[in-house]
Amino acid sequence: MATVLSAQSTDVQINRVTEKLFHKYRTAEDYANADLRELEIDVYSTGFYKNKAKNIKAVAQLIVENYNGKVPDTMEELVSLPGVGRKTANIVLARAFGIIEGIAVDTHVKRVSRRLGFTKNSDPDKIEQDLISLARKQDLDSISMTLIYHGRKVCQARKPKCSSCVVNQLCPSSIIFMNP
Numbered sequence: 001m002a003t004v005l006s007a008q009s010t011d012v013q014i015n016r017v018t019e020k021l022f023h024k025y026r027t028a029e030d031y032a033n034a035d036l037r038e039l040e041i042d043v044y045s046t047g048f049y050k051n052k053a054k055n056i057k058a059v060a061q062l063i064v065e066n067y068n069g070k071v072p073d074t075m076e077e078l079v080s081l082p083g084v085g086r087k088t089a090n091i092v093l094a095r096a097f098g099i100i101e102g103i104a105v106d107t108h109v110k111r112v113s114r115r116l117g118f119t120k121n122s123d124p125d126k127i128e129q130d131l132i133s134l135a136r137k138q139d140l141d142s143i144s145m146t147l148i149y150h151g152r153k154v155c156q157a158r159k160p161k162c163s164s165c166v167v168n169q170l171c172p173s174s175i176i177f178m179n180p
Helices: 011-024 028-032 036-046 049-067 075-079 086-097 107-115 124-132 137-153 174-178
Strands: none
Touching: 011 036, 028 049, 036 049, 075 086, 086 124, 086 137, 107 124, 107 137, 124 137
């Protein structure tokens, strides 16, 4: 449910909301049976709350009806759920099941992989395929997490910290940011 909420919101905000949400709703059945308006109020601060609440409830109902209350463990099944794309599915598969299918392309992965010259694409699915082609399957999850953390801490959107970046000598974009 946290990954469904994460779209267009910060990790800090999602962590705040899920702390309360996970105490209130403990099972897929709890979400499936939740009052939609109450669920909207519960997730309001994450933005796009009406759509997110509707998707959470719909996902939970499908999980209860089609998967005996258990989160499915294949890419195909996960992306068939409302509000679940490849990014969310990759995160769920890796974290919940230890299954590495691909790379979760969030805004950080997108930005950093483009700046480092790993891809020229802007479409997350194409970026994922470009990154997959550069690495061994068993390394995909750690690559995703490394790019995410690097994007949060060093290669930030508005003001990248190229002078303290450990890969600035290899980064085509560092020349632009270090010598404007």
